[in-house]
Amino acid sequence: MRIGLPSGLELQRGSLKTVVLTVLLSVFMFHLLRTVGLRAFSMASETYTSGTFSAAFVTCPNDTSAKDLARALVENKLAACVNIVPAIKSVYMWQGKIEMDDEALLIIKTKTSKMPAVAEYVRSNHPYEVAEVISMRIDQGNQPYLKWIGDVVPE
Template sequence: MSEVEKMVMIYSTFPDTATAKDVGGKLVDHGLAACVNIIPQMTSIYRWEGALTTDSEAIMLIKTRAALAAKVIAAVEVEHPYDTPALLVFEVTHGAQGYLDWLASQTQA
């Protein structure tokens, strides 16, 4: 797989499913992601501004080309309601070739 065809999965969290669907739809519509998966509810426990915080959040897994990761992060940051959204990029090292080819065909070259 060439550098352009390498795939990544970007993990992010959102305050609710509706916000995640809105942002995810825009990513797919603009060819920045081939697919997003939204897991509707999880509990997050973290320290924010010195206080222990517990929130309900939705998880989004964004599947895209490695070459688009910076554009995806920038696009999510513009749309995201959090001051500091969670955005982590994981390299895809293996996968079903047909699926990887489909991911590449659905995203900007």
């Protein structure tokens, strides 16, 4: 069966379905490719200097002290985000003996320039005699996330 079109063109029914499907697919693909392209351009156009931000690790004796330290670090703008990893087992040497304890681990994301203040805050507010505060500079990462850390943590 042929279908008459206003322009005087006639198409087979199967051809019309193909045209409609092609148009719909093209519109969908345009939107998808445009979104992906804009994100890729945004990420590529942002610059990041390796080491500007750091991830720090602090172990805590329990969930309560971990939550208190995490909240205070974020409230005091010393960190943009602190993850609390519960129920880790730590095996370590202390005063000549091997110890094993249940702890919680804080993963702190901040500016590298804030690490001395983070370490001082933890030392002053941590229940351990010798608190673990170690950090690693972030070499690379998701640019929008790194920008967010920079926006949240002031100089």
